[in-house]
Amino acid sequence: MPPKINSTKCSGCGTCYDVCPADPVVFCEPVDSDDWKSEVIEPDACQECYACVENCPEEAITFEE
């Protein structure tokens, strides 16, 4: 099951993309000139390693049980 990203909490730091071994499950891109957000773009590629959850500084990533 892929992660969910809370776009309100996400600061667009890109850490989730950097740590994901299966990239690009998550990809950080600009929503406007100075505001970046991550999105789940390849949910089926997720290996459920939880590196993104553990490394997100904003606690913006969750998994549904």
Ligand code: SF4
């Ligand atoms: S690590 Fe968290 S705050 Fe950083 S881009 Fe990913 S979801 Fe957003």
Ligand code: SF4
């Ligand atoms: S759980 Fe692992 S494989 Fe899945 S999106 Fe997060 S870092 Fe990538």
